[in-house]
Amino acid sequence: MRQRKWFVLGLAVLVLTVVALAGCGKKEENGSGGASPSPSSSGSSSASAGGASALEAIKSRGKLVVGVKFDTRLFGLKDPASGKVDGFDIDVAKGLAKELLGDESKLELKEVTSKTRIPMLDNGDIDLIIATMTISEERKKQVDFSDVYFKAGQSLLVKKGSPIQSIADIKKGTKVIGVKGSTSVKNIAEKAPDATVLEFDNYQDAFTALKAGQGQVLTTDNAILYGMASQDSNYEVVGGTFTDEPYGIAAKKGNADLVAFVNDYLKKLQDSGEYDKLYEKWIGETPMKE
Amino acid sequence: MFDFTILTDHFGTYLKGFGNTAYASVLALAGSFLLGTLLAVFRITPVKPLQWIGTAYVEFVRNIPLLLVVYLFFLGLPSIGVVLDPFACGTLGLAVYTAAFIAEAVRAGILSVPKGQMEAARSSGLSYGKAMRLVVLPQAVKIVIPPLNNQFINLIKNSSILSVISGFDLMFYADRIASDTYVVFSTYIFAGLFYLLLTLPLSYATGWLERRLARHD
Numbered sequence: 001m002r003q004r005k006w007f008v009l010g011l012a013v014l015v016l017t018v019v020a021l022a023g024c025g026k027k028e029e030n031g032s033g034g035a036s037p038s039p040s041s042s043g044s045s046s047a048s049a050g051g052a053s054a055l056e057a058i059k060s061r062g063k064l065v066v067g068v069k070f071d072t073r074l075f076g077l078k079d080p081a082s083g084k085v086d087g088f089d090i091d092v093a094k095g096l097a098k099e100l101l102g103d104e105s106k107l108e109l110k111e112v113t114s115k116t117r118i119p120m121l122d123n124g125d126i127d128l129i130i131a132t133m134t135i136s137e138e139r140k141k142q143v144d145f146s147d148v149y150f151k152a153g154q155s156l157l158v159k160k161g162s163p164i165q166s167i168a169d170i171k172k173g174t175k176v177i178g179v180k181g182s183t184s185v186k187n188i189a190e191k192a193p194d195a196t197v198l199e200f201d202n203y204q205d206a207f208t209a210l211k212a213g214q215g216q217v218l219t220t221d222n223a224i225l226y227g228m229a230s231q232d233s234n235y236e237v238v239g240g241t242f243t244d245e246p247y248g249i250a251a252k253k254g255n256a257d258l259v260a261f262v263n264d265y266l267k268k269l270q271d272s273g274e275y276d277k278l279y280e281k282w283i284g285e286t287p288m289k290e
Numbered sequence: 291m292f293d294f295t296i297l298t299d300h301f302g303t304y305l306k307g308f309g310n311t312a313y314a315s316v317l318a319l320a321g322s323f324l325l326g327t328l329l330a331v332f333r334i335t336p337v338k339p340l341q342w343i344g345t346a347y348v349e350f351v352r353n354i355p356l357l358l359v360v361y362l363f364f365l366g367l368p369s370i371g372v373v374l375d376p377f378a379c380g381t382l383g384l385a386v387y388t389a390a391f392i393a394e395a396v397r398a399g400i401l402s403v404p405k406g407q408m409e410a411a412r413s414s415g416l417s418y419g420k421a422m423r424l425v426v427l428p429q430a431v432k433i434v435i436p437p438l439n440n441q442f443i444n445l446i447k448n449s450s451i452l453s454v455i456s457g458f459d460l461m462f463y464a465d466r467i468a469s470d471t472y473v474v475f476s477t478y479i480f481a482g483l484f485y486l487l488l489t490l491p492l493s494y495a496t497g498w499l500e501r502r503l504a505r506h507d
Contacts (some may be wrong), residue, residue: 097325100428161357180465180466180469181465181466181468181469182469198376198456199456199462199465200454200455200456201454205454208365209364209365209455209456210372212364212365212368212369213368213373214375214376214455214456275297
């Protein structure tokens with residue numbers, strides 16, 4: 001009899017401990033507020049494109065070489081089974097090849113990452129970068145950008161039917177999920193200072209946490225969010241964009257004729273309504289008009 | 291070599307993380323000690339079903355990665371409708387995981403007390419529970435302290451698992467400082483120093499306790 005008493009007591013202690021542990025959570029007051037010096041890269045080496053025009057060089061070669069992402073859903077993603085790369089950026093590149101050389105198969109795609117794309121362009125490994133590249137003042141010193149071909153910006157991903165429909169709905173106590181070290185986490189801390197921001201190592205972990213209900217909103221570039229929404233139809237992108245991150249097509253500095261050609265093509269794409277079709281094909285909705 | 295401005299500029303951030311790490315460690319330490327001791331008693335008690343529970347728990351939890359245990363709380367519980375915040379999930383996971391190791395340390399300690407002690411206590415009329423509590427456990431405590439110290443140190447270091455699930459611990463804030471400043475090496479070295487602030491005193495305290503208890507031998 002005595003023995004049993006001890007076990008009951010032990011169990012009671014255990015249950016109490018677990019309950020006590022479960023009850024206590026720590027809340028995070030937002031924003032560590034550290035200055036963030038940007039890595040300075042002022043010395044842009046712009047080896048001039050030489051005498052012959054880049055456009056002529058591509059024509060005489062008979063092939064357009066474009067640097068694209070191979071790992072970005074909806075924009076440039078390589079299917080491991082077929083080895084084919086597909087996406088919005090790829091379709092734009094194909095259209096350009098067709099326009100320039102009369103055949104969309106006269107196109108070579110080379111994989112680039114955010115780190116390698118500018119060096120590869122400078123080395124002449126690729127003629128153009130079409131790789132979810134945001135037009136920025138810093139980058140304009142290093143490459144020549146075309147007009148905007150995709151209006152990206154930070155947006156919100158929520159479960160369908162969520163009361164949160166825009167950034168204004170993010171109140172005190174709302175848990176916003178983001179990725180460690182990303183600018184979108186800093187942006188949200190500024191635009192919705194009352195929110196609790198949970199940070200994870202990568203987009204997959206962040207999306208898993210959202211699905212598990214650890215937060216109500218996931219925030220990053222809309223381009224990535226659309227990719228997530230296409231993976232799981234229970235989630236949708238809401239509220240438009242609240243930062244401006246326009247994607248451009250980049251050519252080596254000094255290749256004015258190539259840039260002009262790209263801009264003409266983009267304009268044609270817009271005017272013919274072809275652009276809206278392309279947008280809908282990949283993003284699943286029509287582009288927002290201002 | 292070391293960028294001390296990281297430490298001075300972000301001292302508050304480090305401190306927040308340090309506080310949360312210490313808090314999670316103390317809670318998990320208490321929880322895992324209680325649960326671990328209970329499991330150890332389960333494993334050596336003559337009652338068969340309790341032995342089974344103790345053995346099953348230890349063998350299961352001890353042999354899977356800590357990250358999985360934490361995910362069980364962080365991603366598993368929500369699937370049955372229970373959502374705990376990341377800090378609670380991490381702390382619970384730590385306690386549950388470490389308890390398995392503590393159970394083994396405590397069990398080994400109890401078993402190392404010569405059998406004759408229990409037999410003598412029982413034959414002088416003490417119940418099993420009383421014999422355990424008054425005769426065997428006090429002798430086992432001395433033996434158990436060094437391995438327990440090891441487990442507690444591991445627990446404190448393992449608490450960095452909280453950073454993976456956004457638990458706002460020391461490592462989480464170190465990640466944030468590193469990504470804000472691009473100064474990686476110094477940032478993590480200083481984080482390491484804060485961990486030492488927790489683990490070294492613990493080592494010394496148990497060392498002192500060990501020597502004190504040894505005096506009565």
